[in-house]
Amino acid sequence: MDKLLTNMNNVFVRFPEIGDVVVKDIxxxxxxxxxxxxxxxxxxxxxxxEIIGAVAWREHDKVLVVYKENTSxxxxxxxxxxxxxxxxxxxxxxxxxxIRVADDNWNAxxxxxxxxxxxxxxxxxxxxxxxxxxDADCNAQDWYANIEEDGxxxxxxxxxxxxxxxxxxxxxxxxxxxxxxxxxxxYVIRRxxxxxxxxxxxxxxxxxxxxxxxxxxxxxxxxxxxxxxxxVVLPVTLPAYLGESKYQSDHCKALRERYGEGRDGWLKFxxxxxPVAPCDYxxxxxxxxxxxxxxxxxxxxxxxxxxxxxxxxNAAYYxxxxxxxxxxxxxxxxxxxxxxxxxxxxxxxxxxxxxxSDPINRCLNKxxxxxxxxxxxxxxxxxxxxxxxIVSGNWGFLGDDSLxxxxxxxxxxxxxxx
Amino acid sequence: xxxxxxxxxxxxxxxxxGLFLGRSEAQTIISYTSDKIATTEKEVVSLxxxxxxxxxxxxxxxxxxxxxxxxxxxxxxxxxPWNWKQYDPVTGDGYDWNGLPSAIGQQYIxxxxxxxxxxIAVLQNDDxxxxxxx
Numbered sequence: 001m002d003k004l005l006t007n008m009n010n011v012f013v014r015f016p017e018i019g020d021v022v023v024k025d026i027x028x029x030x031x032x033x034x035x036x037x038x039x040x041x042x043x044x045x046x047x048x049x050e051i052i053g054a055v056a057w058r059e060h061d062k063v064l065v066v067y068k069e070n071t072s073x074x075x076x077x078x079x080x081x082x083x084x085x086x087x088x089x090x091x092x093x094x095x096x097x098x099i100r101v102a103d104d105n106w107n108a109x110x111x112x113x114x115x116x117x118x119x120x121x122x123x124x125x126x127x128x129x130x131x132x133x134x135d136a137d138c139n140a141q142d143w144y145a146n147i148e149e150d151g152x153x154x155x156x157x158x159x160x161x162x163x164x165x166x167x168x169x170x171x172x173x174x175x176x177x178x179x180x181x182x183x184x185x186x187y188v189i190r191r192x193x194x195x196x197x198x199x200x201x202x203x204x205x206x207x208x209x210x211x212x213x214x215x216x217x218x219x220x221x222x223x224x225x226x227x228x229x230x231x232v233v234l235p236v237t238l239p240a241y242l243g244e245s246k247y248q249s250d251h252c253k254a255l256r257e258r259y260g261e262g263r264d265g266w267l268k269f270x271x272x273x274x275p276v277a278p279c280d281y282x283x284x285x286x287x288x289x290x291x292x293x294x295x296x297x298x299x300x301x302x303x304x305x306x307x308x309x310x311x312x313x314n315a316a317y318y319x320x321x322x323x324x325x326x327x328x329x330x331x332x333x334x335x336x337x338x339x340x341x342x343x344x345x346x347x348x349x350x351x352x353x354x355x356x357s358d359p360i361n362r363c364l365n366k367x368x369x370x371x372x373x374x375x376x377x378x379x380x381x382x383x384x385x386x387x388x389x390i391v392s393g394n395w396g397f398l399g400d401d402s403l404x405x406x407x408x409x410x411x412x413x414x415x416x417x418x
Numbered sequence: 419x420x421x422x423x424x425x426x427x428x429x430x431x432x433x434x435x436g437l438f439l440g441r442s443e444a445q446t447i448i449s450y451t452s453d454k455i456a457t458t459e460k461e462v463v464s465l466x467x468x469x470x471x472x473x474x475x476x477x478x479x480x481x482x483x484x485x486x487x488x489x490x491x492x493x494x495x496x497x498x499p500w501n502w503k504q505y506d507p508v509t510g511d512g513y514d515w516n517g518l519p520s521a522i523g524q525q526y527i528x529x530x531x532x533x534x535x536x537x538i539a540v541l542q543n544d545d546x547x548x549x550x551x552x
Binding site for chain 2: 184186188190191192193194195196229230258259260265268269271272276278279280281282283285286
């Protein structure tokens with residue numbers, strides 16, 4: 001087929017394959033697909049078609065598309081909480097906000113006793129902001145309060161200036177929610193070996209092979225006690241698997257009995273740590289990336305030093321705001337862990353320095369930004385109060401990272417073949 | 419009876435063929451279209467095969483496993499349902515049973531029970547699943 005296609009450029013196909021180019025008809029906004037091997041950008045009439053991205057996966061008529069561009073940003077740059085417990089009766093009262101501060105090297109909470117006398121939420125918010133401005137610690141972290149549409153009092157701060165924002169609590173006249181309570185979290189990924197553990201399920205096999213081939217000393221990846229196949233949560237290094245590590249004696253006999261001897265057995269063992277997808281148990285159940293992204297992308301704020309509304313969840317906002325002549329806002333989203341598991345089955349660029357080493361990057365290299373398995377990639381799935389799931393560019397598995405961290409953001413969308 | 423003039427028909431076919439001779443682009447399109455039709459046919463046949471398979475193991479799947487699981491005992495790690503597809507290190511297919519459901523609505527039948535042997539998978543608050551006897 002490829003030989004035939006060398007005779008003609010930009011062949012449109014109805015059912016695309018991984019790496020094929022996604023374009024949209026500018027007049028109708030309908031997605032169409034060009035066979036990657038036939039794609040010649042200079043010969044595409046860009047007054048008729050807009051280049052959108054690359055096909056990352058297809059299941060029958062559903063096409064998972066990665067956008068042609070990606071960026072680096074924080075998952076959550078402005079964490080928020082909702083304040084309650086206050087009394088609006090026009091008498092002198094206090095409430096306590098307990099926060100971490102830089103002077104103490106973020107080690108322990110410092111209590112901020114906030115006086116107020118208010119008969120309305122508006123009055124309370126005004127006094128809160130007065131306190132935040134006058135208090136050196138709160139001012140430095142740009143703490144700010146506002147009233148939401150439903151009347152709730154929201155307080156928030158700059159995560160780049162608040163080292164331990166997620167430790168914030170309220171007491172003695174105030175109460176508060178956890179950070180960003182609208183975004184749920186869980187810490188469960190079912191693996192093919194039957195384990196329902198937390199971080200460590202392999203998403204990028206090529207990266208994991210490179211990372212765990214050397215003899216590493218940490219017991220995390222080099223067990224000091226005998227392990228059974230279903231109990232394994234994290235990858236085990238190749239020397240440890242073979243019972244040849246210089247750091248530990250042999251504790252992997254049961255693994256070799258199940259998956260086989262030698263490097264081939266180790267590779268099969270690593271495969272057993274891949275996530276079960278699709279799966280309804282735990283994080284992989286969260287397959288509506290658009291809904292999760294939209295919730296986060298709609299969170300906006302202003303503060304004393306930020307007068308124009310800005311996003312609070314930069315990663316989601318970036319994805320949700322992808323738009324062009326043919327792309328409407330909200331059409332792309334921050335990928336779910338489930339979607340990342342399909343995308344990173346294919347990605348080999350990174351561990352392999354050649355852009356052409358996998359079809360997705362072969363395509364993206366012609367139209368936009370490539371995707372490296374040596375970078376960290378956010379999912380839209382939160383894994384804890386302080387973190388979200390991320391494909392680790394260091395280990396190749398699904399790891400957790402602080403919501404404050406900056407990592408790569410790859411917008412995705414799902415089209416249906418018509 | 420209408421008599422077909424074979425010579426005339428062959429002449430017509432040759433004329434049609436002639437229209438395309440030397441037009442490599444058109445030929446490529448025809449070849450490519452034929453190839454895509456074949457591919458699509460394969461997909462349809464594949465789908466049809468799944469839908470018409472007669473045994474339990476080929477019933478529609480939920481998260482890669484049979485919708486109804488059969489085991490001799492209550493659902494637990496040590497009782498692997500006989501129709502569960504365990505992880506096969508050679509092919510990479512399946513995933514190991516751990517006693518817990520993997521899909522909402524998955525069912526489990528305890529073949530050893532004379533009563534109350536039917537279970538269904540339901541979602542819990544922490545996004546995990548559990549079996550409830552019903």
